[in-house]
Amino acid sequence: MKKQAPFVFMLSMLPGLLVLQTLDAQDAGGDEIQSPYIEFKYLKNTEGHRILDAKIFLAGELGLIPLEGLPVKFYTNYEMPELLGEAITDKNGVAHYIIPENVALPVDEDNNWWFYAEFEGNERYEMTMEELTVMDVNLRMSVEENEGGKKIFLEAFTVIDSEKIPVSNQDIFVFVPRMFSLLPVAEGYFIDGEAEVEFPDDVPGDEDGNLTVIGRFNDHWQFGNVEQRAETTWGVPSSHKVAESHRALWTQIAPRWMIVTLTILLAGVWGHYLFAIISMIRINRDGKRSE
Numbered sequence: 001m002k003k004q005a006p007f008v009f010m011l012s013m014l015p016g017l018l019v020l021q022t023l024d025a026q027d028a029g030g031d032e033i034q035s036p037y038i039e040f041k042y043l044k045n046t047e048g049h050r051i052l053d054a055k056i057f058l059a060g061e062l063g064l065i066p067l068e069g070l071p072v073k074f075y076t077n078y079e080m081p082e083l084l085g086e087a088i089t090d091k092n093g094v095a096h097y098i099i100p101e102n103v104a105l106p107v108d109e110d111n112n113w114w115f116y117a118e119f120e121g122n123e124r125y126e127m128t129m130e131e132l133t134v135m136d137v138n139l140r141m142s143v144e145e146n147e148g149g150k151k152i153f154l155e156a157f158t159v160i161d162s163e164k165i166p167v168s169n170q171d172i173f174v175f176v177p178r179m180f181s182l183l184p185v186a187e188g189y190f191i192d193g194e195a196e197v198e199f200p201d202d203v204p205g206d207e208d209g210n211l212t213v214i215g216r217f218n219d220h221w222q223f224g225n226v227e228q229r230a231e232t233t234w235g236v237p238s239s240h241k242v243a244e245s246h247r248a249l250w251t252q253i254a255p256r257w258m259i260v261t262l263t264i265l266l267a268g269v270w271g272h273y274l275f276a277i278i279s280m281i282r283i284n285r286d287g288k289r290s291e
Contacts, residue, residue, distance in 0.1 A: 033126055034058060036067055040117045040130035042224035044139075050099040052084075054117040056128065057093045066093025070119055077106045078114040111135060111160050134224040137167060141215040141228035143199075150199035150234050152186075154215050157193050166193025175214040176203055176235075182214065205235015 039055040054072045058065040071088055072095035075081040084103070087095040095117075099105070105113045112133040121127035140155040152174060156167035170190045174197050175182035188197035197215075205211035211234050216227035247255045 033124065035126045036119070036128050038117060038119065038128045038130045040115070040132055041219075042115065042132060042134045044136075044224070044226040046227065046229045049101075050105075052097045052099065052115060052117065054087075054089075054095045054097075054119075054130070055093050056089050056095070056119055066091065067125065068093065070095070070122075070125070072097075073118050073120070075116040075118070076114060078108060079106075081116060084115075108133070111158070132224070135222050137217070137223045137226055139215065139217065139226050139228050141230060143213060143230050143232055143234075145232075145234070150201070150232075152188075152197040152199055152213065152215060154188065154190070154195045154197070154228075155193055156190055156195070156217075166190075168192055170217075170220070172197070173216055173218050174199065175216055175218075177212055177214070182216075182218075199234055201236075203235055204238040205233070207237055207239050209233045209235045209237040211235030 036056050036058055041053045043051040052074050056067045056070055068089055068091050071086055073086050074084045074097050076084055085097050087097040089095045112135050114133050116131045118129040135158060137156055137158050142153045144151045154172055158165045167190045172188045172190060172195050173184050174186040175184050185200055185203055186197050188195035211232050213230050213232050214227055217223045218225060247253050
């Protein structure tokens with residue numbers, strides 16, 4: 001029985017050794033300076049607010065890892081960069097900065113605004129930066145429902161040297177908000193600054209059919225993201241409530257099969273620990289008796 005003691009002891013210590021090895025690997029990786037990525041976007045919303053969003057993240061084997069708590073500086077004026085302001089990345093890795101309304105942005109020879117976002121780096125992450133140029137566009141939207149159906153009317157124009165220039169030959173998309181993103185439901189085309197879009201009849205809304213309609217230049221090569229929103233009752237009434245007795249992965253009450261499986265797995269793990277402890281006690285007793 002004494003010959004079995006070292007084997008059982010090593011077996012009982014194996015989980016602890018694995019944990020220590022994992023922690024040592026994480027500490028070693030934490031000393032390396034990592035190279036993050038940055039995604040820089042511009043948005044002009046319904047209220048006319050000009051918003052700069054810079055998302056900083058790491059690209060790993062399991063996907064994108066957002067970085068929280070990093071300072072990002074925003075600049076304008078390509079010829080002589082001027083600091084607009086600074087923001088800190090949130091839990092999603094996004095630094096959100098709203099350009100004050102009273103700030104007049106300089107334009108280049110093509111009437112574009114130039115923006116620059118920079119994270120200067122620290123002891124853990126290298127410096128990263130990104131720039132973009134956008135042309136300011138004014139987008140207006142109205143909705144109308146009659147016997148001919150549900151219509152969305154859009155107008156878009158730029159202003160150069162106090163002259164109103166209509167947008168032409170550009171696509172415009174209509175979205176509705178969903179849980180994690182915007183759902184495209186229709187699209188139109190600008191001709192001489194105007195576009196008309198027919199809204200579909202089969203888009204789900206809330207219980208009363210309320211639905212937010214969004215007309216948007218989405219990641220446009222020239223305008224960035226520019227949108228207008230309108231509240232309508234164009235949605236198909238639908239209920240998204242889940243019965244309290246319903247069990248699924250997304251409900252507060254876990255499915256029974258998951259509870260049973262987890263219980264069996266945990267019982268097996270702790271059963272092995274208990275078996276190792278009992279075996280060590282028995283070996284100790286047998287050793288004393290043999291003496």
